[in-house]
Amino acid sequence: MSPERIKRRARKRHQEDFVKYKVDEATSVCLWTLYRTVNEGGKTEEVRRYKCFMCDKDFKNRAGLGAHHYKSHGRWAAYRQCVVGSICRACETEFWSVARLEDHLRASHSCSQQLIKQGLCTKVIQPGYGSRRRRQVEIEQFTPAAPQRAGSAPARLDEGHWSWWQQxxxxxxxxxxxxxxxxxxxxxxxxxxxxxxxxxLFEEEIREALDRIEAEANALQGDPDVQPWSEQQFRIVREAVELARQFVSAATTQGTVTTEAMTRQSFRDTVKDYDWQSVVHCCPDDYVTRSSSLFILAEGWEAVWPAERGELLNIAVVKVDASPVHGFCGVWGLLAAGLFDWGKGFDHYHAWNGFSCKPVSDTDSSCMTAIGGRAIAAQAIMALVIILWAGTLSGVAFFALKMTGKLRIDEETEEAGMDLKQHSPPKAYAIGQAPPKEKQLEQGKEELEKVMTGKTVVFNDYSWSHSDSQESIEKKMQQAWDATEREENHVLLKEVAAILKKYPSLTLRLKGISSGRGQNNHITEAAFTKDFEKDFPSEPLDKREPYAHGRVLSIKRMLVKEGIKADRMLSEIVVASGSKVEMTVE
Ligand SMILES: [Zn+2]
Ligand SMILES: [Zn+2]
Structure with a gap:
């Protein structure tokens, strides 16, 4: 082979390698970015809730609490009390309809604040968004005329104006x-x-009011001419304000959540060896409708999904209006049956006679003609009858439901969404519906016992003499507790990992048993530290039994590689006869 050809081939091979490398890297970066986007790692966040202090109900967001304040306690948004006529008197703009003025005041904070400040308010609150009366008003006053502006937008007020309820x-x-x-x-x-x-009230309104009261109380008490309270009374006042503040913050914090960060390197390692097959472990082999979930997501993702779900649903709202689909297509189906059921021009009509024509009468078997138009008319009447029939029946049914108060869904379902509460996602994806802990424990124990019957994690023996160098002794010690050395361990631990993934509430206890004759010296300690310090920084060597501890951590490391979080595994070192690692779930 000529040198030129070899060069060409080598270059080609290099190119191919490089393309493959690029694709691998791009995939890894994409996945990692996705992971980082969904799981903002390494952060401790406070989980807030929005509480109605009047009836102790919790809401996930401010809008939910606002809607509840309106529905249950008659508090409306501040801007709604300045919707008067169709002109905004803050920026002197004519909107030609009440609904459009309301849109404007809802969007323009500076206008509504200005109006409230100047007292240009009304006691008559316009019907709210989504109500039937508002829709009516919107239709009645509809105009394509553009808003006409005479003045300029008012400057934003520096200081937020307090709502009537806060005042x-x-x-x-x-x-x-x-x-x-x-x-x-x-x-x-x-x-x-x-x-x-x-x-x-909203939480921040209570805080603002308390802050102002505290500042004013301090000022009053500091003025020797006023001094409204005795020394003891003033102390009680300050304590009461502080207690109220604590009460508010305790009621609105739910706790903290810490998410675990993954570096790109560790993420890539995890994905590289990830056994995707093991994720899908619930698929039955036979072709029947499954009764259990198709996937059980790993624990971390399950926790992330409910938290991010709101955002995801917000961007994934797909609106399909039912009436064009069912109404229009249904009517067209009926008419089309009349329109296309001809054999010879529009003259013949087959209907239920199949492909033979309709005879003129019982005695005259010649084909009836010129009935195409009548057939279509009959179908049209049919469509009308169906609309009337379905409309009347469902009208009666819905009216009855409305009268008995059963038509609307309850507030909680409205908050969470019909899909989650009534339909199938909880069943399909097992969101928040993993089997209860006892059930998981019972099944997990049974499966683990089955897997471990007659098997155990095995380790190789390595002997050394004291004349060996320290480095080679360390190496041999590490090999002696390294579970990855034996092929059968890989198979066994994969099965153990699958059980842990299937039952996300369980933790694995790794009991390292050893007779207590293992020696501990500076070499053992160095070997142990070098091996495990990076992966398990919070687990320093158990000096009684370095080997047992090494075996436990080595198994742990293999399970972490299989995708099990380290905090789901507990180490325990026991001095007893025998030398093995026992695994149990709890
Ligand atoms: Zn309430
Ligand atoms: Zn305005």
């Missing part, structure tokens, strides 16, 4: 503090709690 709360707290000392039945802090529970 009332503030005034009532002031009142309580003002009359303090004159015949009290209840401690001040209890009275504050009562006021917090009395109004439909």
């Amino acid at each position: 009332t709360f503030y005034q009532e707290v002031c009142q309580v503090l003002h009359v303090m000392g004159e015949e009290e039945e209840m401690p001040i802090s209890a009275q504050l709690f009562q006021l917090i529970r009395k109004h439909p």
